[in-house]
Amino acid sequence: MYLTSKIILHPTPLQAQTLKNLATIYKTEVNECLRKFQLNQKIIWIPYSTLDQNLPWESKKEVIKEATKIFRDCIRNKSNATPTRFKGDYCKWHCDSFTLDYKLNLQVGQQSKLSIEFYADDYQKELLSSGCLTSLKIEKKDKKWVCYIKILKSDPQPYGEHVMGVDMGIKVPAVAATSTGKIRFFGNGRKVRYICTSQTSRLSKLMKNNNYRLIRKMDHKWGNRLLTIDHQISKSIIEFAIQEKISTITLENLAYIQKRIDSGKKISTWSYMRLKSFLEYKAQKHGIKIQMINPHNTSKRCPKCNRLNHSSKREYKCACGFKSHRDIVGAINICNYSSSKSN
Numbered sequence: 001m002y003l004t005s006k007i008i009l010h011p012t013p014l015q016a017q018t019l020k021n022l023a024t025i026y027k028t029e030v031n032e033c034l035r036k037f038q039l040n041q042k043i044i045w046i047p048y049s050t051l052d053q054n055l056p057w058e059s060k061k062e063v064i065k066e067a068t069k070i071f072r073d074c075i076r077n078k079s080n081a082t083p084t085r086f087k088g089d090y091c092k093w094h095c096d097s098f099t100l101d102y103k104l105n106l107q108v109g110q111q112s113k114l115s116i117e118f119y120a121d122d123y124q125k126e127l128l129s130s131g132c133l134t135s136l137k138i139e140k141k142d143k144k145w146v147c148y149i150k151i152l153k154s155d156p157q158p159y160g161e162h163v164m165g166v167d168m169g170i171k172v173p174a175v176a177a178t179s180t181g182k183i184r185f186f187g188n189g190r191k192v193r194y195i196c197t198s199q200t201s202r203l204s205k206l207m208k209n210n211n212y213r214l215i216r217k218m219d220h221k222w223g224n225r226l227l228t229i230d231h232q233i234s235k236s237i238i239e240f241a242i243q244e245k246i247s248t249i250t251l252e253n254l255a256y257i258q259k260r261i262d263s264g265k266k267i268s269t270w271s272y273m274r275l276k277s278f279l280e281y282k283a284q285k286h287g288i289k290i291q292m293i294n295p296h297n298t299s300k301r302c303p304k305c306n307r308l309n310h311s312s313k314r315e316y317k318c319a320c321g322f323k324s325h326r327d328i329v330g331a332i333n334i335c336n337y338s339s340s341k342s343n
C-alpha cells in the first residue's frame with residue numbers, strides 16, 4: 001500500500017531558484033518527449049543521455065514515465081490528433097536520488113546536492129518512519145514549497161471481524177449500521193445545504209456586479225469548508241468502525257446517481273465521490289476493507305420480512321410492524337447484504 005506524506009520545505013533563495021529551474025527543465029523535457037511520441041505516433045525509446053544534463057539521473061526516468069502516461073491517456077481518449085502539453089510545475093525524484101534525515105538531501109544535476117530544511121508535524125514524521133520512501137515530488141503551492149513523499153507500507157492486518165453498512169445521502173450525509181446491531185448518524189446535511197445555497201446566492205449577486213476578485217476568493221473558501229466537512233465525516237465513520245471492530249465497510253455504488261444529479265443541477269450539494277474516496281483512503285490505512293454493492297431496493301426492502309415498501313418522507317413503515325427512519329433501513333440492508341455474503 002502506498003501513502004503520501006506532505007512536508008513543507010524552507011529552501012534558501014538560492015535553493016528555491018534551483019528548484020524552480022528544475023521544475024522548468026522537467027516540464028520542457030516531458031513536453032519534448034511527448035512531441036517525439038506524437039511525431040512517431042507511438043511510444044519510442046528515448047535514451048537518458050539525450051535529456052537535459054541538469055536533471056538528476058533518476059528524475060529522467062520520471063520524465064519518460066510522465067510523458068508515456070500522458071501519451072497513453074491521449075490515445076485512450078482518442079485525442080492524439082490534438083497535441084497535449086504537460087502543464088505541471090514540479091520536479092520528481094526517485095528514492096536513489098534523495099535521503100531524509102534532519103534535512104532533505106536532494107541530488108541535483110549529476111554531481112551537486114541540495115540540503116533543504118523542512119518542517120513536518122508529528123503525524124507526518126510518524127508516517128515517514130513507517131515505511132520505505134519510494135519517490136518524491138516538489139512543487140510551489142500558494143507561495144510555499146511543498147514536498148510530497150510516496151511511502152510504501154506493508155498492508156495492515158484486518159482489524160476486526162464484524163461488518164458495517166453505510167448509507168450515504170443528501171439530507172443525512174451518512175448512516176451506519178453494524179452487524180452487532182449498532183446504528184450511528186454522521187454529519188449534518190442541512191449544514192452542507194446551507195453553505196451551498198448561501199454561497200450560490202452570494203455568487204449570483206457578485207456575478208451581477210462583475211466582481212470577479214471576490215468570486216475567486218469565495219469559491220476557494222467554500223470548497224475548503226465542504227472538504228473539511230467530508231474529512232470530519234469520514235474520520236468519524238472510521239473511528240466508529242475501529243471502535244466496533246469492523247473488518248469490512250459496505251457502501252452502495254452510487255456513481256451513476258451522482259452523475260444524474262450533477263447534470264440536472266448547476267451546483268451539486270452532494271459529494272458522494274469525494275466522501276467515498278476519503279473513506280476508502282482512511283479505511284485502507286487501518287486495514288478495513290471497503291466493498292461496493294448495487295443500490296437496488298436497499299431503502300425499500302424491510303429488514304425484518306423482506307417486503308418492499310415505499311417510505312413516505314423519511315419514515316419507513318412495513319405491514320409486519322417494522323418502523324424506522326428510512327436511512328436506517330438502507331444502512332441495515334446494506335449491512336445485511338454484506339453479512340449474508342460473507343457467511
Ligand SMILES: [Zn+2]
Nearest residue numbers: 302305318320
Ligand atoms: Zn416487514
